[in-house]
Amino acid sequence: MRLLKANIFRAKDKLWLCIWLAGLGILWLWNTLYLNPAAFARLSAASLNTLFVGILVVFLAFLFGWLAALALHFLDETRTRIPYLFLTFLFNLIRSVPQIVGILIGYVILTLFIQGDILRAQTAQLVWMSFVISVFVFLEVADVIRERIAFYMKSDFFDAMLCCGISESRIINTEILLKNSRAHLLHKLISVFGATIFLLCSVDFIVSVGLSTDVSLSNFPTTLGGLLATMDSKQDILAIGTVVTNFRNFSALFFQHLQGISTAWIIVFTLLCLYKISNGFVKRHRL
Amino acid sequence: MTIRRNIRIASGKRTLVSIDNFEIPENRITILLGESGIGKSLMSKALYGLLDPDELDITIDGEPYRTYLARPETATLQHESFFVFQEPSTHLNPLMPLATQMREGSLGFSKSEEAILGTLWQHSPPDDVKKILDVYPKPHRPSGGEKQRILLAMAFKKIDLLIERKQPSEHEIFVFDEPTGSLDNMYRDLFLEMLFERFRKVGFTCLLITHDYSMIEKIHTSHKDIVGKLVFKEVTLVEGKQLLEDFDTDAYLEWLHTQHPSESAGSKTSRSILLAVENGTRVFNRSLIISRDREGEHPCSLELHSGDIVYLKAASGVGKTTLVKLVMGLLRAERLKARLETMQMDEQTPRSFWHKNIWGRRMTMVFQHADEALNPESTVKGTFEGLPALKRATEARIVNILNELFDSALDASFLNKKVKHLSGGQKQRLNLLRGFALDTDVLILDEPLNGLDFESAGKVIAMLQRKQNAGKGIWLISHNEEIFDRIVRKENVYYLRAESGIEKVGPTRN
Numbered sequence: 001m002r003l004l005k006a007n008i009f010r011a012k013d014k015l016w017l018c019i020w021l022a023g024l025g026i027l028w029l030w031n032t033l034y035l036n037p038a039a040f041a042r043l044s045a046a047s048l049n050t051l052f053v054g055i056l057v058v059f060l061a062f063l064f065g066w067l068a069a070l071a072l073h074f075l076d077e078t079r080t081r082i083p084y085l086f087l088t089f090l091f092n093l094i095r096s097v098p099q100i101v102g103i104l105i106g107y108v109i110l111t112l113f114i115q116g117d118i119l120r121a122q123t124a125q126l127v128w129m130s131f132v133i134s135v136f137v138f139l140e141v142a143d144v145i146r147e148r149i150a151f152y153m154k155s156d157f158f159d160a161m162l163c164c165g166i167s168e169s170r171i172i173n174t175e176i177l178l179k180n181s182r183a184h185l186l187h188k189l190i191s192v193f194g195a196t197i198f199l200l201c202s203v204d205f206i207v208s209v210g211l212s213t214d215v216s217l218s219n220f221p222t223t224l225g226g227l228l229a230t231m232d233s234k235q236d237i238l239a240i241g242t243v244v245t246n247f248r249n250f251s252a253l254f255f256q257h258l259q260g261i262s263t264a265w266i267i268v269f270t271l272l273c274l275y276k277i278s279n280g281f282v283k284r285h286r287l
Numbered sequence: 288m289t290i291r292r293n294i295r296i297a298s299g300k301r302t303l304v305s306i307d308n309f310e311i312p313e314n315r316i317t318i319l320l321g322e323s324g325i326g327k328s329l330m331s332k333a334l335y336g337l338l339d340p341d342e343l344d345i346t347i348d349g350e351p352y353r354t355y356l357a358r359p360e361t362a363t364l365q366h367e368s369f370f371v372f373q374e375p376s377t378h379l380n381p382l383m384p385l386a387t388q389m390r391e392g393s394l395g396f397s398k399s400e401e402a403i404l405g406t407l408w409q410h411s412p413p414d415d416v417k418k419i420l421d422v423y424p425k426p427h428r429p430s431g432g433e434k435q436r437i438l439l440a441m442a443f444k445k446i447d448l449l450i451e452r453k454q455p456s457e458h459e460i461f462v463f464d465e466p467t468g469s470l471d472n473m474y475r476d477l478f479l480e481m482l483f484e485r486f487r488k489v490g491f492t493c494l495l496i497t498h499d500y501s502m503i504e505k506i507h508t509s510h511k512d513i514v515g516k517l518v519f520k521e522v523t524l525v526e527g528k529q530l531l532e533d534f535d536t537d538a539y540l541e542w543l544h545t546q547h548p549s550e551s552a553g554s555k556t557s558r559s560i561l562l563a564v565e566n567g568t569r570v571f572n573r574s575l576i577i578s579r580d581r582e583g584e585h586p587c588s589l590e591l592h593s594g595d596i597v598y599l600k601a602a603s604g605v606g607k608t609t610l611v612k613l614v615m616g617l618l619r620a621e622r623l624k625a626r627l628e629t630m631q632m633d634e635q636t637p638r639s640f641w642h643k644n645i646w647g648r649r650m651t652m653v654f655q656h657a658d659e660a661l662n663p664e665s666t667v668k669g670t671f672e673g674l675p676a677l678k679r680a681t682e683a684r685i686v687n688i689l690n691e692l693f694d695s696a697l698d699a700s701f702l703n704k705k706v707k708h709l710s711g712g713q714k715q716r717l718n719l720l721r722g723f724a725l726d727t728d729v730l731i732l733d734e735p736l737n738g739l740d741f742e743s744a745g746k747v748i749a750m751l752q753r754k755q756n757a758g759k760g761i762w763l764i765s766h767n768e769e770i771f772d773r774i775v776r777k778e779n780v781y782y783l784r785a786e787s788g789i790e791k792v793g794p795t796r797n
Contacts, residue, residue, distance in 0.1 A: 078639070156656060156659035157661060160659075160661070160718075161662075162617070163650075163654075164674055164722070164725060165674060165725065166675075175662050
């Protein structure tokens with residue numbers, strides 16, 4: 001109990017991670033008992049797809065961010081001006097596009113791919129969606145990496161290691177990023193995961209409610225945002241409103257309107273938990 | 288009344304201080320020596336009631352710290368005495384001009400302010416101190432040395448009030464925690480003179496914390512009359528517990544007097560010049576003038592032969608560290624002419640040149656602040672990883688290297704200990720060993736004895752002499768003149784001064 005107190009209750013990020021997992025676990029158990037099998041399969045697929053995209057975006061954003069930061073750093077250090085300016089311009093161009101607009105453009109391209117039978121497999125479509133989202137969020141990771149490098153370059157330990165003949169790439173990757181910036185990077189990746197869930201659900205919802213007749217979610221892999229926009233889920237959400245005027249319907253929410261409410265709850269609860277985990281992480285690591 | 292306390296300080300599971308006999312004799316100046324980070328400041332602050340009981344687990348004489356803080360004698364101690372902090376910036380209020388802080392509380396009753404400031408600024412233009420008093424202290428303004436002198440002036444004002452009373456209270460202790468850390472030797476000597484001058488008038492209880500062992504010789508040569516009233520103590524760490532023991536100044540002085548320049552094989556002319564730095568290096572719109580005389584009347588190039596130690600001296604802030612950083616290619620000079628054997632280096636030389644040819648291969652530099660020069664999140668073993676000379680080094684090889692300056696009973700847990708958990712002295716030893724392990728032709732050492740205890744300092748000197756005998760060139764920067772003046776030949780001592788604005792570089796004499 002003492003160990004649990006020290007590890008979980010004092011570390012708010014760990015506590016909220018447990019709450020998140022427990023919340024999702026309880027919901028899954030409840031839905032296995034009371035949600036009809038077809039809706040349960042849809043909800044499970046949507047949740048897993050969303051989770052898959054979230055994790056893949058975290059991985060890709062880290063990879064792109066790391067490559068971009070290192071490329072800019074070494075081009076700057078070696079005073080290779082033209083490639084440095086070109087990359088800076090390119091990144092600033094990406095930065096200037098609002099994330100949601102950029103992702104919508106990516107969806108248009110995905111539709112074209114689907115129409116042209118280029119991307120048939122659902123996994124390939126999810127990978128494309130992850131790639132598009134990561135293109136518009138990786139610069140946040142790159143910025144953190146560059147800030148960390150710049151911070152340590154001003155310190156004596158960077159120069160002292162250089163004087164000892166330690167290679168600059170080892171100083172940056174091992175000594176600065178791995179040993180001194182893990183917490184900062186992990187914190188950024190948690191926020192990237194949260195942003196991905198939010199962006200994915202928002203865009204899928206926008207697209208599915210009929211932003212354009214050319215782009216339709218009917219051929220896209222199911223995600224939580226897409227599932228939320230289906231007629232059944234919408235009616236389930238509207239059912240919450242009826243509880244205000246007729247409280248007797250309250251218990252029906254948990255037995256008859258599970259699909260929409262579960263979908264909405266997973267999204268909101270996940271975002272809340274990620275926010276809390278992120279805050280707890282900052283506090284625990286004194287970032 | 289002699290103060291004797293048992294002090295325990297812990298942070299979570301880590302014991303920071305555990306001492307059974309922390310003793311400060313009454314009406315004596317206790318000079319507390321010991322390597323950096325061993326807990327000298329922490330135990331003094333605990334005694335003074337300056338630590339936060341919410342942050343640390345502290346007991347004094349077995350009773351909780353809150354009870355100790357509530358004692359009337361603790362309040363009297365804080366009210367009647369003065370504590371000069373190691374880091375002057377933390378002592379000064381950034382929202383109040385220095386003049387106001389100088390006259391705060393009981394300090395306002397002292398009439399000796401002008402005389403004290405006049406003495407402490409006797410080597411500066413007359414208006415300097417007046418300008419400084421109007422300043423709100425910031426991290427970089429005034430300089431560290433000036434802030435330190437302001438703090439010393441405050442402490443001396445408080446001591447002067449005591450002298451006026453002519454009767455010290457039994458609860459008065461004046462604590463000077465590394466009071467000369469930001470000062471060069473000239474100001475260090477001035478501080479000692481001012482402190483002893485007051486002590487001769489009225490004996491008071493004073494604790495002077497330092498790891499500058501070279502202070503001992505100065506006291507024994509210039510203040511012989513007072514030696515009998517001084518108590519030299521050293522804090523050591525034995526099995527995780529601090530131990531306060533009498534420090535044998537005679538043994539130290541005997542060791543010091545046996546030090547002499549090591550004779551390298553062959554005459555100087557027959558040995559090759561490893562490194563030459565031409566005079567007139569320019570950086571930050573200042574010219575750095577190297578000379579063989581303190582006054583700087585005979586500018587010359589700095590030459591380092593194989594098997595030699597050269598010693599560069601200058602007052603704090605002149606640019607000794609800047610000069611070696613320029614030679615090491617870490618800073619970009621406005622003008623630089625240096626030569627490492629046949630390799631020329633100047634202000635146009637790209638950074639990649641040092642990367643490929645110099646760093647860790649031909650030359651290395653040990654930085655002065657081990658705290659900043661080592662990666663705090665790295666382990667002891669990790670500090671040696673990535674070094675060109677130790678790419679495939681085994682644990683046993685690293686232990687061998689460590690054994691040069693650490694106890695021979697090193698185990699795996701020490702190798703895996705994070706640098707941030709080492710004491711200041713241990714960090715400095717690790718910092719030095721990393722530089723020594725590279726075995727480069729030229730080794731630049733910036734304040735190598737910083738934070739070391741006497742035993743470690745002796746081992747470092749012996750290592751330097753072994754390097755010298757192996758034909759390596761060593762470039763030293765240090766304020767420990769009493770020690771290095773004995774081991775460096777006079778012709779290898781150089782002085783540095785800076786000239787601002789228009790260049791006035793004299794003729795270079797090689």
